[in-house]
Amino acid sequence: FNRSSNLEHLDLSWVSFSTESIDSVDSLQALKYLDLSGNSFIQGLPVSITNLSSLEQLIISGANICAELPDSMGNLVSLKFLVLSQSNLSGPVPRSLRNLLQLTHLDLSLNQLSGQIPRSLGNLLQLTHLGLGGNKLSGQISRSLGNLLILGNLLQLTHLDLGGNKLSGQIPRSLGNLLQLTHLDFSQNQLSGQIPLSILNLTQLEYLRITENSLEGSIPDEVTAFPNLKYLYLFNNLLNGTLPSWLYTAPSLLEIDLSQNQFSGHIKEFQSKSLKYILLENNKLQGPLPSSIFQLLNLIQLSLSSNNLSGVIEFRMFSSLPNLKVLDLSYNSLSLTSNTTSIVNLISLSLSSCNLSEFPQFLKRLKSLDSLDLSCNKIKGKIPQWMQEVGNDSLAYLNVSHNSLTEVEHFPWKNIAVLDLSSNLIRGNLPIPASTIRVFLISNNSFNGEVSSLICNVTSLRILDLSHNNLSGTIPQCFGNLSNSLEFLNLKKNKFYGTIPPTIAKGCRLSNFNLNGNLLEGPLTPSILNCNGLEVLDLGNNKINDTFPHWLGSLPQL
Secondary structure: OHHHOOOOEEEOOOOOOOHHHHHHHHHOOOOOEEEOOOOEOOOOOOHHHHHOOOOOEEEOOOOEOOOEOOHHHHHOOOOOEEEOOOOOOEEOOOHHHHHOOOOOEEEOOOOEEEEOOOHHHHHOOOOOEEEOOOOEEEEEHHHHHHHHHHOOOOOOOOEEEOOOOEEEEEOOHHHHHOOOOOEEEOOOOEEEEOOOHHHHHOOOOOEEEOOOOEEEEOOOOOOOOOOOOOEEEOOOOEEEEOOOOHHHHOOOOOEEEOOOOEEEEEOOOOOOOOOOEEEOOOOEEEEOOOHHHHHOOOOOEEEOOOOEEEEEEEHHHHHHOOOOOEEEOOOOEEEEEOOOOOOOOOOEEEOOOOOOOOOOHHHHHOOOOOEEEOOOOOOEEEOOHHHHHOOOOOOOEEEOOOOEEEEOOOOOOOOOOEEEOOOOOOEEOOOOOOOOOOEEEOOOOEEEEEOOHHHHHOOOOOEEEOOOOEEEEEOOOOHHHHOOOOOEEEOOOOEEEEEOOOOOOOOOOOOEEEOOOOEEEOOOOHHHHHOOOOOEEEOOOOOOOOOOOHHHHHOOOO
């Protein structure tokens, strides 16, 4: 570096240089921009970097620093832009950062930083971006952030991210002093209490995320609130009351996720036409769907499952939504009528517990369907022939469990990964699913006959549940080879006889192996010891005649 003393811009990101080679970087006293992202500093950040008194931008993202930040960071008094994200930093946020009075952008997110948010950050009066998300910061948010805001510090902030920490207590009312704020993230903490009314002061806010906390009470309401809000995420809290009136009128809203709360009352008419995502599942909402839903031409996802919604829905109404990809109306008290519609762009459809008595005819048009859930309905009889064409090349998830189906000939879906036919009345031999399947559930049916050894060609299987049927014959010997992919195997309550497969493959991944309630004989094979992760082994109610296998005690998880 000695020959480049006038260099102002240096980018060494993702080049895997040695730590020693950067030790002389402090000879570049004219340097204003330095990017060392994607490199490894096992012994900590080189002190030579902190001697660059003219440096204005320092970016070290995705590095492996594995140490605390040195106090000498405070020497970089010209710094305006500092990014040290996702670099395995530990320890507290250094107080010496208070010397960086020119700093406008500070990103220390996705590290292992601990302790409290230091008051010394209040010195950074020019700061517009503060990213501390994804660390281990703790303490009462009202004492740390709250005190800073009361003192009139950080008032230039437009971006504040404290998500993914261990902060507790109530959101401070002084948050409402951040009048320039456009991005706010307090998600995945331990916050409690109510959302303060002062949040209504944040009229510039575009992104609001306070998910996965223990917030309670209602959302502050004012008809003209949040005129610029585009993204609203408050899911997985304890919020209650009715949905705020501004939710229906905010002109810029694109995405709403208020799922997994305790909201009640009716869903009113949406006036904003810009909405793309509405997620309100797992609440206590009631009444009919508002007609304005069918006028949201930009809508991509509508998820309303697990509420108390009622009334009649004609499926043809959804044909007015050309961009709809995901629809979930499960677990309500809705009555679905009309079997014809042209919502051909759907990739995910969930109609569990919707009082269906047959496979809806409009499914014939859904050639690109990836996920279909029709479980917990009243569908009976044979799976119709035309269902084999539904998502033939795309269907990866199919759940028709807890119905009254009686017959299935074969499984034509080429890319199926999860197939759940459990708790029906299906008779006959067991069809073999596609080789792509990972989860195959057919428990609580009336399948009979032997299990074909062809099932052992399905080497992608992770979970196989054939329990509570009338399957008979011997357990295919090749099941022992499947054990290096299978994690869960349940053959309980059938009529299998003969011996347990004598050879369990090395590298066995089984954690749950249930053979209870069959007619099996003979000893337990010692090769079961290949299953180091085995947690449940149930051989009860068989005809096994053997001394107790004390050697099972060497399995650490059993």
